Structure formats: structure tokens, C-alpha cells
Amino acid sequence: MNLPALPLDRFEVRLREVLRSRVEFIELIGEDLAAAGGKRVRPSLVYLALRALGAHQHPQEHDLAVAVELLHSASLLHDDLLDNADTRRGQVTAFRRFGNVVSVMSGDYMLSKVLVLLSAMPQCLTRAFGETAAAICEGEVLQFQVAAYSEYSDANYLEIIRGKTGVLIELAASAPALLLGSPPEQLQALRTYGLEYGLAFQMQDDLLDLASDEATLGKPIGGDLREGKATFPVLRLLDSRDAAEVREILERRAAQAGDVARVRVLAAEHDAFAATRAEIERRSRLAVQALSVLPPSPARERLEALATLEAQRVK
Structure with missing residues (x-):
């Protein structure tokens, strides 16, 4: 039996939904994150682990995958600033485009969105993420x-x-x-x-x-x-x-x-x-x-x- 394709397309949609903001600079950084794509190793692991545990679909699987990816992405925004990096995945880093304050606060915005997503899940997940x-x-x-x-x-x-x-x-x-x-x-x-x-x-x-x-x-x-x-x-x-x-x-x-x-x-x-x-x-x-x-x-x-x-x- 072949493994059904992972729902990464639905993940991408949900990622964009969660990152929406009425502040243009945050919206642009979020769009850069969504558009950059990458291998999506961590969201893929979330879906694969769920399937390996017997859950072939779960109503909160996309939110869990997005929460993991946002924690990762927030850490990268902060890392790029600390490392004084010019590019990330071939694109100009956020702090080079928008400045230090915007980059750091956008990373914090992502972390706040993680907390919002976790608030609807079992409490043990909040501790694990923390x-x-x-x-x-x-x-x-x-x-x-x-x-x-x-x-x-x-x-x-x-x-x-x-x-x-x-x-x-x-x-x-x-x-x-x-x-x-x-x-x-x-x-x-x-x-x-x-x-x-x-x-x-x-x-x-x-x-x-x-x-x-x-x-x-x-x-x-x-x-x-x-x-x-x-x-x-x-x-x-x-x-x-x-x-x-x-x-x-x-x-x-x-x-x-x-x-x-x-x-x-x-x-x-x-x-x-x-x-x-x-x-x-x-x-x-x-x-x-x-x-x-x-x-x-x-x-x-x-x-x-x-x-x-x-x-x-x-x-």
C-alpha cells in the first residue's frame, strides 16, 4: 500500500491564513515565508507521525503543522539578525529589507500565533512547545x-x-x-x-x-x-x-x-x-x-x- 500524498497544499493555505495581518510589513514577511517554501521537513514529519500512529486525518493536524513551522521560522528570523546574514534560501533576509525592529517583532508575532493555535489543543502541547x-x-x-x-x-x-x-x-x-x-x-x-x-x-x-x-x-x-x-x-x-x-x-x-x-x-x-x-x-x-x-x-x-x-x- 502506498502512502497517500501528504496534505502540504492544505498546509500552505493554512499557513497563509494564520500569518495574515493588517500591518503591511508583517504581511510581507509572512508572504515571503510562505512563498519561500523549502523542503517543509518539519510539517511533513507532523503528518507522517500522525499517519504512523494511525490517524489518517485529524481536525487539528494542519494547525499543529503550522505551529511547528512558525516556531522554526521565528527562530530563523532572529538567527539571521544575530548572524548578520544577507540571504536566506536565496532571498534577502527580512532584517536587511525592513530593519531590525520589524524583523524581530515579526518573529515575535509568529510566536504569538503559535500560542493562539496551541490554545485550542491539549495543554501538554503548550508545555512541549515552551x-x-x-x-x-x-x-x-x-x-x-x-x-x-x-x-x-x-x-x-x-x-x-x-x-x-x-x-x-x-x-x-x-x-x-x-x-x-x-x-x-x-x-x-x-x-x-x-x-x-x-x-x-x-x-x-x-x-x-x-x-x-x-x-x-x-x-x-x-x-x-x-x-x-x-x-x-x-x-x-x-x-x-x-x-x-x-x-x-x-x-x-x-x-x-x-x-x-x-x-x-x-x-x-x-x-x-x-x-x-x-x-x-x-x-x-x-x-x-x-x-x-x-x-x-x-x-x-x-x-x-x-x-x-x-x-x-x-x-
Whole structure:
């Protein structure tokens, strides 16, 4: 049996409905978000998890998918400002177009809409969204703290990417179980799946930032090094005989010509890229294994495939 097409068209309609505002600048930012599209990974996870739990249609599924996407989008609006980013998905970032105040307040507007959507759902979802939002903030601040203090470690890195990506994908995968009141073992399975898949997802992003090329990635490589971020392959180099040189490059934010190229050479020499790919595959396997408590279904197979194929993503 083939899995029916996910109702992403209805999701897009509902997203636009929720983002409507009588204030033109907020309306324009909302329209940019809706028009930008993207892979819609998180809304897709909401629908897939519902189907895997046996709910082939739920009256609040679109609102739940929109709430997850809005939490993600609000964090991106704030991230772009913090990172001083010029573009997002090939478009000029909101704060470059409209200024800092408009961008930040539009992100806050999205968060307020999340609360409105959650008000009609089980209370446990409000807590889950609140805890996720707090973890996102902690991860973002920790990332700056680690770079400022040069506190590079595997533990800090995992905590950063948990907040940056893991907790939101965990929420997308597990929120349907909270909506349905599913058994605790199914809720935990989807939480584990989402977190491990999210960690693998971010590790792959971090790997591509250093191991890929600009033509494939669509942006300059080495961005993390220039921000003083020690990602998984770089952490492997900090445990190598060339640790002192790599630490110097990190601490000067790869400011000298050839810094990024040098780290790429060292990463290849020390098999840091291979070690990162192995860790991504391990996390993906953990995600797939967690789903074994759910009954077999096309939706579960699709969830498993998303995690399994993560290591093959090229951008």
C-alpha cells in the first residue's frame, strides 16, 4: 500500500491564513515565508507521525503543522539578525529589507500565533512547545559562549546542535503523539527518532559546510570556521597532532587567506570527514531503531527513509 500524498497544499493555505495581518510589513514577511517554501521537513514529519500512529486525518493536524513551522521560522528570523546574514534560501533576509525592529517583532508575532493555535489543543502541547523554544534559545546563546571562551568539546557541540536543530525536529515528530494521547512508549519512540534524526541532520549540514564546494552548496564553504564554531570534524582535529594550528585558526575566525583550505586538508589527512559520516550514520540508525515500537506502515517506512538518507544529502 502506498502512502497517500501528504496534505502540504492544505498546509500552505493554512499557513497563509494564520500569518495574515493588517500591518503591511508583517504581511510581507509572512508572504515571503510562505512563498519561500523549502523542503517543509518539519510539517511533513507532523503528518507522517500522525499517519504512523494511525490517524489518517485529524481536525487539528494542519494547525499543529503550522505551529511547528512558525516556531522554526521565528527562530530563523532572529538567527539571521544575530548572524548578520544577507540571504536566506536565496532571498534577502527580512532584517536587511525592513530593519531590525520589524524583523524581530515579526518573529515575535509568529510566536504569538503559535500560542493562539496551541490554545485550542491539549495543554501538554503548550508545555512541549515552551520547552522547545527555551532549548532553542539556550543552544543559540551557548554557541556564542563556546566561541567566546573557546570551550570546544563534544558535549558542548552536541548541546548546541540539540538546541539548533534537534529539539525542533523532536517536537515535530512527537507532538502528534501528544495531540492523540498516544501510549508513553510511542511518544518516547518518536521523541528519540526526532532527536537522533535532528542531530544527524545538523551534523550533515556542518559536514557539508566544510567538505562540500560552493557550486554544490550554493554558498561559500567554511562559514562555521569564520564564526569560530567547532563542528564535529573540527573537533576531531582538536584531538589530533595538529590541534594547536586548528585552534589558532578557530580563534582568529579563519581570517587569513588559506585558513579554510588548510583545515580541509587536515580534515582529509586525519579522516575527520570519514569520522563525521560514520557518526551521522550511527545517529540515523538510532533514529530508525526507535521506530520499531510503532506498527509497520507506509508512514513509518517514510520516516525511516528520511533518517536513513540523511547521510546522502548534498545540500
